[in-house]
Amino acid sequence: MTPVMPISTVFSKISSPVQNQEWTKNPIEQTEPVSTTGIDFVQKLPWLKDKTLESSMLALKDLKFDPDDIKYLKNMGVKVPYKSGAEAVKFIEKQNIRILFDKTTEPGIHAQYDFGRNIITINERYRNTNDFPVILAIAEAILHEAGHAKDNDGDSSVQEELDFLGMNAIAHRAFLRKYGDIFSDSTEPIISDGVSIYAKLFFEPDPEKRNLVQRIKDKYGDLPSGDRMHPPGALARAVKRNPIQNALFT
Numbered sequence: 001m002t003p004v005m006p007i008s009t010v011f012s013k014i015s016s017p018v019q020n021q022e023w024t025k026n027p028i029e030q031t032e033p034v035s036t037t038g039i040d041f042v043q044k045l046p047w048l049k050d051k052t053l054e055s056s057m058l059a060l061k062d063l064k065f066d067p068d069d070i071k072y073l074k075n076m077g078v079k080v081p082y083k084s085g086a087e088a089v090k091f092i093e094k095q096n097i098r099i100l101f102d103k104t105t106e107p108g109i110h111a112q113y114d115f116g117r118n119i120i121t122i123n124e125r126y127r128n129t130n131d132f133p134v135i136l137a138i139a140e141a142i143l144h145e146a147g148h149a150k151d152n153d154g155d156s157s158v159q160e161e162l163d164f165l166g167m168n169a170i171a172h173r174a175f176l177r178k179y180g181d182i183f184s185d186s187t188e189p190i191i192s193d194g195v196s197i198y199a200k201l202f203f204e205p206d207p208e209k210r211n212l213v214q215r216i217k218d219k220y221g222d223l224p225s226g227d228r229m230h231p232p233g234a235l236a237r238a239v240k241r242n243p244i245q246n247a248l249f250t
């Protein structure tokens with residue numbers, strides 16, 4: 001849609017050269033927890049005071065994937081890192097990952113995980129939003145970045161992105177099933193150029209998923225096809241084919 005924007009990565013991760021030094025060193029702010037919703041995040045995540053993020057985390061915690069959707073992805077060579085939203089929330093608690101609204105490295109990036117600081121950043125454009133579809137989209141973004149955090153490395157690959165974007169696709173389908181078609185009117189980029197796109201592309205009937213391959217090529221074509229945690233499957237290899245064509249989009 002917007003080829004003028006050189007980087008409009010949907011869920012991007014900063015590949016930081018800083019190794020794992022700060023993984024467990026983030027100081028926990030010992031401040032008085034303020035309960036507004038009565039959910040147990042206040043106890044488990046005392047730093048989480050932002051109402052929007054709290055709502056997103058609650059939606060994430062309740063998120064359940066359809067087993068058939070997981071199977072569908074598996075047949076495409078896409079492996080989800082979490083079996084449910086609750087599993088991702090548990091990981092965030094355990095690893096003391098912070099989530100906040102802030103500037104992303106490029107304005108077109110919706111969310112990113114900073115490995116060196118162990119922080120998930122959501123684009124500050126969505127700070128204080130009350131828009132429920134956006135709150136759900138933020139939940140999906142957190143899920144994706146929590147996937148990167150689970151790898152415990154500073155790198156990504158085409159297969160890694162496919163695994164996490166595939167998880168986004170089935171998360172989005174779960175929200176659609178639960179709440180109905182609440183996303184289609186939204187013009188917010190995190191929805192219209194983010195979560196809605198992947199739910200559609202991963203589930204297109206085309207067995208070669210050509211539109212998906214093209215999209216991943218445009219957004220992530222510079223990454224290696226796979227890595228230690230995410231050995232490349234057929235889709236990732238298709239993304240890496242035709243480097244000349246790919247150069248048109250970078």
Ligand SMILES: [Zn+2]
Nearest residue numbers: 011012013161
């Ligand atoms: Zn990613």
